Amino acid sequence: MAVGFIMMCHDAFDRAAQVARYWAESGAPVVIHVDKRVADATFNDFVARFEDLENVSFCERFKCEWGTWSLVQAAQAGAEQMLRLHQVGHVFLASGSCIPLRPVAELDAYLEARPYTDFIESVTTTEVGWTVGGIDIERFTLRFPFSWKKQRRLFDRYVAFQRKYKIRRKIPAGLVPHLGSQWWCLTRKTLSAILEDPDRALYDQYFKRVWIPDESYFQTLARLYSTSIESRSLTLFKFDYQGKPHIFYDDHVQLLRRSDCFVARKIWPKADKLYKTFLSRKQGAQGTGEPDPTKIDRLFSKAVERRLKGRPGLYMQSRFPVKDRENGKTSAPYSIFQGFSDVFENFDGWLSKAVGARVHGHLYAPGRVEYSGGEQVFNGGLTDSAKLRDYAPRAFLTNLIWNSRGERQCFMFSPRDTQDVNWFTATDPNAQISVITGAWAVPLFLSDKNFAEIRSEAARLQRIELAQIDILRSMYVKARVRIWPMAEFIENPMEPLQSIIDEINPRATRRLTEAPQMVDLSGFGQFLQNLKNQGMQPRLMGDFPVGDDPRPINTRRGRPYLVK
Structure with a gap:
């Protein structure tokens, strides 16, 4: 045998x-x-x-x-x-x-x-x-009279004692430890x-x-x-x-x-x-x-x-990762648009058709979560309750991305929204963040509020956006970030829009032929001057001369000229 x-x-x-x-x-x-x-x-x-x-x-x-x-x-x-x-x-x-x-x-x-x-x-x-x-080699040169499992404290102390006083055993002659x-x-x-x-x-x-x-x-x-x-x-x-x-x-x-x-x-x-x-x-x-x-x-x-490491972007009870040591903060790419819904009419509908993605409104709006289509409950049982969302705003975002894997998620953002996710999204490689600075002033320009209230609100929103821009320009940012002053963007919106669309859907062969409908900004320059006259200095909109209504350089419907 x-x-x-x-x-x-x-x-x-x-x-x-x-x-x-x-x-x-x-x-x-x-x-x-x-x-x-x-x-x-x-x-x-x-x-x-x-x-x-x-x-x-x-x-x-x-x-x-x-x-x-x-x-x-x-x-x-x-x-x-x-x-x-x-x-x-x-x-x-x-x-x-x-x-x-x-x-x-x-x-x-x-x-x-x-x-x-x-x-x-x-x-x-x-x-x-x-x-x-x-x-390693110390297992052959030290003594181990105590059980590692049952007498762990004595085991560790005796090992430390032998190391401190350099107590060593002799390996028998002729033996090479293996x-x-x-x-x-x-x-x-x-x-x-x-x-x-x-x-x-x-x-x-x-x-x-x-x-x-x-x-x-x-x-x-x-x-x-x-x-x-x-x-x-x-x-x-x-x-x-x-x-x-x-x-x-x-x-x-x-x-x-x-x-x-x-x-x-x-x-x-x-x-x-x-x-x-x-x-x-x-x-x-x-x-x-x-x-x-x-x-x-x-x-x-x-x-x-x-x-x-777990699965990228998955957070669960059995394996909750340590902060900043996650295997990916989120599970899939997503896009954040700030200021676009202020500058353009029905921008979310236009974007949805342009890229074929799920486009939400302001997910972090103060009143409720604005899911696409006005839904009250989204994938994974996520409700539109702002209170529940704000209890764990980062977990809300990671859940939303995880539960909608396979479909690109896009949503609007604004200085009016909850700002607790700024650092999280800025340091997330899956995030694509596009910002038109100062666009938050457009709803104020179109409102019929008392001008003193408008000035106070404008100052507050500007402080919030300035802090956010500082984050987006930090050395720790890993997201793909694009920032345009509002005046620069509306002069020629086609080129930045095309670059955004290409990144979201790189396989698309169809080029943009027209931008979404822009809101009427007649008198916007004078509005900014009035803010200055009242003691509030707008810093994020770019150059809007008084009496010079902003208009896109190119309004033709033909194929746009793109500089690459």
């Missing part, structure tokens, strides 16, 4: 029994270690399940704890019993949460073709990149040499105070005796960025098959489909492919990235 299995079990005994029986009935001897902390009644019941199988036995039990020497002791006990009772060429260490992905016959054939090869991940501390916890996965498949010759080494007592004493010795004991000693090491495991396992193992579920069947590995861990105990599929006697040969877990590494990398 080419291979025997050592199983390390501590829970999910129904599943462990299924796997052990599968291997045993396939002709492979199995030695099982059961954690000594398991109740005697549970242990005895587990043992009774294998009374009909002569090639299943149980070794000496130890109380096992993560990252401690007890795990090495359990593996040693299982290996000694395996070598004593069975004539195997290789010994395969597995856990109770493992599952075979390929028949034992295929593993036998694979190992018989490589009778002198040890399959054990074994790399030096300078070459390993997966250690988690900030301890690290790797605890799930290995060693030849009988190499494993016997490790267990029968005359200096084993010295090595055991040393590794008792190494941190996580089950990831370094066999990995280091195999380098002393092996004639051919394949520094990889035949077991498929994956860890996340925190060093926690990925768990495989029923929907991972095809993923596990694609890896061509012989064994996988860690399997969810209730993954009925996985156990039924891979423990079936009818599964047949899976092929002769070389075990290659890198085939699925791309998927796991994406999973880790998704867990760390």
Whole structure:
């Protein structure tokens, strides 16, 4: 027989029994270690399940704890019993949460073709990149008498104490510390040499105070005796960025098959489909492919990235990102138009036809949210309540963009609106912000209010827009921002409008032939002069001489001349 299995079990005994029986009935001897902390009644019941199988036995039990020497002791006990009772060429260490992905016959054939090869991940501390916890070579030069999981405070303090006073242990002569996965498949010759080494007592004493010795004991000693090491495991396992193992579920069947590995861990105990599929006697040969877990590494990398960064623009209870460390503030591009609805009549209707996007009114208007079409409820159950919107104005915008993915969202903005999103939109790469400065004065010009009220309101709106323009010209801005003084814009509106449309819909082949209808600005220059005469200095409109009514330079309907 080419291979025997050592199983390390501590829970999910129904599943462990299924796997052990599968291997045993396939002709492979199995030695099982059961954690000594398991109740005697549970242990005895587990043992009774294998009374009909002569090639299943149980070794000496130890109380096992993560990252401690007890795990090495359990593996040693299982290996000694395996070598004593069975004539195997290789010994395969597995856990109770493992599952075979390929028949034992295929593993036998694979190992018989490589009778002198040890399959054990074994790399030096300078070459390993997966250690988690900030301890690499120090795990071999410091002492770790305290449990990292149960005595974390003592663990950290004792490590700090040893570092402060430069207390170091000597690594036994001839040993070069190596690290790797605890799930290995060693030849009988190499494993016997490790267990029968005359200096084993010295090595055991040393590794008792190494941190996580089950990831370094066999990995280091195999380098002393092996004639051919394949520094990889035949077991498929994956860890996340925190060093926690990925768990495989029923929907991972095809993923596990694609890896061509012989064994996988860690399997969810209730993954009925996985156990039924891979423990079936009818599964047949899976092929002769070389075990290659890198085939699925791309998927796991994406999973880790998704867990760390989330989906762009998605904010949810289970993963709320840290401010300014989001994976995108919003999920899709959107456009903000400031001053356009003041200068042009029915600008939102014209824009909707020009670009085929969803064009809203003033989403941040003081009274209510002005959704397109006058809707009261928008995608995702967003209501038009200004009170609810202003409770979390940035979350309102991110929700609106997320819930309307696939459709470009455009909306109007004004100094009259809630200003709490200015910094958020200015630093959002998805935002396209177009501003006609001073356009807020047009509704005041057309109103019939008392001029004293108009002057006061104009001063207030100008202060707000000046503060906003300062934000939009900040070095921290990531949005695509275009700013035109009102006088400059209305002289030739076609060129800026065309540039905006091209950016929103770059695939459009049709060019603009006319601008939307502009409001009547006759007397607007005199209106601005009256504000000056009353002591309010308009600063954002540009040059509007008194008596010179602003008119677009080009009013023809033909193809516009665009300067690029």
